[in-house]
Amino acid sequence: MSFTPFTGDDNHKRSVTFCGALVAHEDADSFKWVFTRFLAAMGGKEPKYIITDQDLGILKAVPLVFKTARHRYCMWHIMNKVPSKYGMTRDDYSVFVKKLNAIIWDEDIEATEFDAKWEEIGREHNVNNIDGFQEMYAKRKQWVMAHCRDLDMGGVMRTIQISESENSFFKRFESKSGTLVEFSMRFDSAMDQQRHTQKQIDNCNRHTFPVISTHLAIEVHGAQVYSHKVFEEFQEEAKCSIGTCKSRGFTEYGSLEVTTVRDANRDKNYEVTYCPDTLKATCSCRMLERKGILCRHVIWIYSSNGVKIIPEQCVVKR
Template sequence: MNKVPSKYGVTREDYSEFVKKLNAIIWDEDIEAAEFDAKWEEIGREHTVNNIDWFKEMYAKKNQWVMAHCRDLDMGGVMRTTQRSESENCFFKRFESKLGTLVEFSLRFDSAMDQQRHTQKKLDNGNKHTSPQISTHLAIEVHGAQVYSHKVFEEFQEEVKYSIDTCKSRGFSEGDSLEVTTVRDANRDRNYHVTYCPVTFKATCSCRMLERKGILCWHVIWIYSSNGLKTIPYGCVVNRWCKDAIRSKMFDCNGEAAEDVDIIDGKQIAMSVMWSEIHQTVGMLIGKCKADVDNFSSLIREFKEKLSPLRSPLNKQ
């Protein structure tokens, strides 16, 4: 986009109008691929750029840079072609000197890393010992404040607030244990289709915000709230946005640092899956009769009693 002025010509009378139209379709996260193609053709025809080689070449590479054609790419909404290198360059330029020696470079590099670690610890401390302000009555927002880092929670909180003010149901269908709701987004003047499974609590939206950014959109949040969910379901929380995203040192059963991390990792994964299944089962009991709740509690107590003899030698020691 930085090359558009030189390729199109800033002296043309319709330059401002052309750039405005181009930005409107390129950075629109809700526009469909077919809709983008049609509007690109229309803009090119109105401003006579369809025959310019550079614009034809960029359109041929649309899958690499246009938002509408990258919607199905996991976490594609947070990535840019040169994002990683440019971010590092910008950071280290504050410490380096072109005239410095190799020894000075080493010292400056250590200083840069120390600052990164200091900033990381400061953010971790803030996430651990402070709580963001809650702005709605929804319990799912409280859960988001507990799991997300403060920075990511700000974005999630905006989605929660929008879910209250802008979403309305415009249709509903049910089949194969799935519920499909057409949600009207008054803010964007669009309809979105949310597919929800009452058993697994998994929901997908046609806007694909969770897939693109790893954060629930307000359309899905509205569906969750309508169904009485008070927490973000397992699998909808991307680990990289959590407060405890940085991996900690692993310890074995004796409290010592584990050398065989793969074994510990396998157990941790199994434990996570187990907790997820328990959470989903408890959620499925909502609305069920008391007998079902008692049966599930009985199964847990029975297995607990089976584990007790295994623990008794340790307890005696």
Template sequence: MAFTPFTGVDNHKRSVTFCAALVAHEDADSCQWVLKRFLVAMGGKEPNYIITDQDPGILKAVPLVVKKARHRFCMWHIMNKVPTKYGVTREDYIVFIRKINTIIWDEDIKAAEFDARWEEIGEEHGLNNIDWFKEMFSKRNQWVMAHCGDLEMGVIMRTTQRSESENSFFKRFEGKSGTLLEFLLRFKSAMDQQRHTHKKLDNEDKHTSPKMETHLALEAGGAKMYTHKVFKEFQEEAKYSIDTCKSRGFAEIDSLEVTTVRDASEGQNYDVTSCLVKALNTEVLIFFLVEVTL
């Protein structure tokens, strides 16, 4: 029987198992049943999106069960097929791979720019004559980062790597043979360890404070809001901004504040829109929109 865990990410950026299933057949009917039971386990609440490979059974089952969540495809699985679909023996293969990777993995590229550059690469290297590339372009809102920016953490969550690493985690608790009862007991042990680790990290965050490395009030505020793991990444961005980012203008539009920031390393200006809101009697500055301006 195939073991099928549903894996997400917790606030410490660690993998977390929402639920799991055992299926005898990996076909469309089984996938449909598993997805229905997943929604029951989640109290009927759908995630913002689900990331899977392009298994035929999954492709058929998801639209029949999931009505709100966007079904996304694993970028790694798709990009892993590019060499064979294009042809590694072609003389322009190295140049093509360099170009296609540049637009696929660019976290800042906008959807319109991506489409224009894909079309340009397609004309130069004949992608319009390859059905697989035409199909992947038609489904770009399901896997290309430039077309997933409207989703929360859509750029960060892009592959099934966490699910695959979770499989390795569970293998530490399961041998190659055993009864179903033994499996369930070992699965419970694995879940107990996962939850224990989460509670341990929660406790460390509650009773310890990270070391400040700048004099920015923003850094101190981030230390109060984020878990230590997330704050470490936020802190690196704060330090980076001191040397590379400068304010180039400020404006107030209705209740919003728009600051134009120049990123010297990228040679671009960004309009950062923010607002000050009250949350539990505490003022919180929320940045909720970033746009690149020429």
């Protein structure tokens, strides 16, 4: 039987297992049963997203069980099929793949910009009429980052690679010649180890303080409200806000201030809307919405306005 774990990210950016199932057949009926039991184990609470490969059984079963969860496809699995669809022997293969990867994995481009570039690449390399590429494009809203950038926390997970790493973890506790009872005992041992490790990291977060690398007071507050691993990403944004961001325009709309922020690293302008009364700020890069972390552009605005703490509404609870 196939072991099918449900894996996610915890607040330390580590794999966490919600539950697992054993299935004898990988068909729609089996997956419908698995998803139904998963939903029951989670107290009826659906995940925001469920990311899988494009297995036909899974594709049929997901909409039969999940009513609100958005089904997304693993980007890595789709891109892994490109060589067979396009043909690695073509002279322009490496150039084509480089261009395609540049827009597929880019979280910073708008959906309309992605669509235009896809059409341009397809026309340049004469692939728009290939069935496989037409299908990839038709389903772009389920796997392309440009079409998922407005989804709440949609950028936290993009592939099922996290599940692949979890499979390696379970293999340390599994024997092909073992019985079902032995597997169950080993699974419990694996869960105990995973939870023990998580408690150790939780304890480390409570009793240690990361090294601060800038003079920004907001960075110090970030070290207090984020887990250490998430803080590493926030800290990188804080450092970049100092040396790479500059104002390229400012407009007031009533109580709102809209600033055009130039990001030298990315050679691009971003629009940051800021309300001094509520401290609410949004950026056109959508990083807070996608990943739950303030971007360098908003940090720069906050620092310029003397804001020394991360507003409560900007700290995503897990």
